[in-house]
Amino acid sequence: xxxxxxxxxxxxxxxxxxxxxxxxxxxxxxxxxxxxxxxxxxxxxxxxxxxxxxxxxxxxxxxxxxxxxxxxxxxxxxxxxxxxxxxxxxxxxxxxxxxxxxxxxxxxxxxxxxxxxxxxxxxxxxxxxxxxxxxxxxxxxxxxxxxxxxxxxxxxxxxxxxxxxxxxxxxxxxxxxxxxxxxxxxxxxxxxxxxxxxxxxxxxxxxxxxxxxxxxxxxxxxxxxxxxxxxxxxxxxxxxxxxxxxxxxxxxxxxxxxxxxxxxxxxxxxxxxxxxxxxxxxxxxxxxxxxxxxxxxxxxxxxxxxxxxxxxxxxxxxxxxxxxxx
Amino acid sequence: xxxxxxxxxxxxxxxxxxxxxxxxxxxxxxxxxxxxxxxxxxxxxxxxxxxxxxxxxxxxxxxxxxxxxxxxxxxxxxxxxxxxxxxxxxxxxxxxxxxxxxxxxxxxxxxxxxxxxxxxxxxxxxxxxxxxxxxxxxxxxxxxxxxxxxxxxxxxxxxxxxxxxxxxxxxxxxxxxxxxxxxxxxxxxxxxxxxxxxxxxxxxxxxxxxxxxxxxxxxxxxxxxxxxxxxxxxxxxxxxxxxxxxxxxxxxxxxxxxxxxxxxxxxxxxxxxxx
Numbered sequence: 204x205x206x207x208x209x210x211x212x213x214x215x216x217x218x219x220x221x222x223x224x225x226x227x228x229x230x231x232x233x234x235x236x237x238x239x240x241x242x243x244x245x246x247x248x249x250x251x252x253x254x255x256x257x258x259x260x261x262x263x264x265x266x267x268x269x270x271x272x273x274x275x276x277x278x279x280x281x282x283x284x285x286x287x288x289x290x291x292x293x294x295x296x297x298x299x300x301x302x303x304x305x306x307x308x309x310x311x312x313x314x315x316x317x318x319x320x321x322x323x324x325x326x327x328x329x330x331x332x333x334x335x336x337x338x339x340x341x342x343x344x345x346x347x348x349x350x351x352x353x354x355x356x357x358x359x360x361x362x363x364x365x366x367x368x369x370x371x372x373x374x375x376x377x378x379x380x381x382x383x384x385x386x387x388x389x390x391x392x393x394x395x396x397x398x399x400x401x402x403x404x405x406x407x408x409x410x411x412x413x414x415x416x417x418x419x420x421x422x423x424x425x426x427x428x429x430x431x432x433x434x435x436x437x438x439x440x441x442x443x444x445x446x447x448x449x450x451x452x453x454x455x456x457x458x459x460x461x462x463x464x465x466x467x468x469x470x471x472x473x474x475x476x477x478x479x480x481x482x483x484x485x486x487x488x489x490x491x492x493x494x495x496x497x498x499x500x501x502x503x504x505x506x507x508x509x510x511x512x513x514x515x516x517x518x519x520x521x522x523x524x525x526x527x528x529x
Numbered sequence: 530x531x532x533x534x535x536x537x538x539x540x541x542x543x544x545x546x547x548x549x550x551x552x553x554x555x556x557x558x559x560x561x562x563x564x565x566x567x568x569x570x571x572x573x574x575x576x577x578x579x580x581x582x583x584x585x586x587x588x589x590x591x592x593x594x595x596x597x598x599x600x601x602x603x604x605x606x607x608x609x610x611x612x613x614x615x616x617x618x619x620x621x622x623x624x625x626x627x628x629x630x631x632x633x634x635x636x637x638x639x640x641x642x643x644x645x646x647x648x649x650x651x652x653x654x655x656x657x658x659x660x661x662x663x664x665x666x667x668x669x670x671x672x673x674x675x676x677x678x679x680x681x682x683x684x685x686x687x688x689x690x691x692x693x694x695x696x697x698x699x700x701x702x703x704x705x706x707x708x709x710x711x712x713x714x715x716x717x718x719x720x721x722x723x724x725x726x727x728x729x730x731x732x733x734x735x736x737x738x739x740x741x742x743x744x745x746x747x748x749x750x751x752x753x754x755x756x757x758x759x760x761x762x763x764x765x766x767x768x769x770x771x772x773x774x775x776x777x778x779x780x781x782x783x784x785x786x787x788x789x790x791x792x793x794x795x796x797x798x799x800x801x802x803x804x
Binding site for chain 1: 764771
C-alpha cells in the first residue's frame, strides 16, 4: 500500500511539472506584456519599462524564467503581484478560504444528495419516480449555471428578498457574535452553493444510479436476497458499498470543473474568492499571480485525486489485501 | 441501426431541438423582423409584444432578432470547436494505440496533464491574453477538449489492431499510415460519436460562459452569453432579457444531450444483440 502511495505521489510530481510548464509557456508566449495597462501613464518612459522588465525578469528567455519560478516555488515563494506588489502567497491565502468553504460544502451536498437520488432511482428502476428523477436530473444537467444564478437572484433575492443579492457578509458583520457571523456567512452563500450543487448533482446521481443498477444485477446480491436478508440490508450494506467506490474517484475528478465554475458564480454573486481573483489577475496580465493560482488549483486537483485513490484503497479490502500478498 | 436510431424517442426529441436551433441560426435574417443591431432609444426596455416577440434591451434593440443571430455564434462555436477536438483526439488516440510503447506513454501522460488542468482557467487565460475573437475562442475550446476522444479511440484501436483484418492489411504490405487512416480509425469511430455529441453541448456552454464574463464574443455581435451579461445590469427591471437567451442555451444543450443519450442506448443495444 505504501508502495502504491509513493508511486501515485511520483506521478503527481510529473503531472505537476507538466501542468506548470504548460501554463508558463501559454502565459509567456501569448502576445502582450503585463505593463500594457500602464501604457497610458505619462510617467512611463522606455527606461522605466526596461526597469520593470528587469525587476520581474521578463526580458530573459522563457525557460530561464521557468527554472527560476520552479526554484522559488520549492520555497513556496510565488513572487509578488505585478499590479499592487503584494506577495502572491498572501493574496491567495486571503482569498482561498471562501472558495474552499463553498466548494467543500458543495462537494459534501453533491455526495449525499447524489447517492440518495441515484440509489432511490436504481432500487425503483422503471417506476414513475425513477423516470421523473432521471428526467429531472437530465434537465438540471443542461442548465447553464450562470443563467440559473441570474434567475435565482432575480427571484429569491430581488423579488422575494429572502437572500442577499451579493457578497459574503452583511455590512455590520464586524459587530456580530461568532454564532451570528457563521449564520450570516451561511445565509450569504446559500444561493451560490445551491446553484453549483444543481450544476454538478446531475452527473453524480446518474453515475450512482448506473453503478447501483449494475451492482444489483450481480450474483452476490441475488445470493443475499435468497438468503432471506431484508432488502434494506441488501441494498445499503451489500450493494451500496461496492457501488460507491468509483463515486469517490469521480468526486475527486470533479474539482477542476467546480473551481472553473467558481470563476463564474463568484463574479455573479460578488464573492471574494480565488475564482474572482483569477479573473482579475488574467484581466490585468498579472503573470506571477496567474501562475500562482494555476499551480495552486492544479495542486489541489492532483492531491484530491490522490486522496480519492488512497481512500479507495483503504475502503476496498480486495485492493488492500492484494497489496499485502505481493 | 439507422432504423433503430430513428425509432428511439430520446434521440428524435433531441435531434428535433438541435435541428430547430440550427434552423434558427441559418434562417436568422428571414425569421427576424428587425435589424439585431439597430438602436432605438425610444423603444428601450419594452416588454414582449406582437412587434417585439421577446421585447427589447436597454438600447431598444429587438431581442428576438438578437437571440436568433446569437444562435449562429453558438452553433458555429459548437461545431467548429468539436471538429478541432475530434481531429486532434482521433489522431493522437490512434497514434498512441497503434504504436504503443513510449509514444503511448508520452501521449497518455499528456492527456493526464490536460485532464487535471482546471480547463476553464486555462481557456480564460488564453482568451484574455490573446484577442477575444470568435476564431480564438473556437480554437482554444477545441484545443482543451480532445482528451476524452483520444482515450476512447486509443482503447478502440488497442482492441482492433490485434484482429484479423488488420493482420491481413499488414500482410498486404500496406503502410502504417494507410492502416491507421483507412482501417483502424473508421472502425473505431462508433463510440466517439456519443462523446462528440456531448462535447458540442459543453462547447456551447463554455462559449456562453466566456461571453457572459465579457471575454468571449464581443459586442456588438450578439451571442447568448453577452446578451445575458447585459441582462445582469437590468436584473429586476426587464425579466425578458434574462429569460429568453437562457431558454435558448438550455434548449440547445438539452437537445444535444438528449441526442447523445439516445445514441448511447441504440449503440449499447446494437452491441448486446450483435447488431
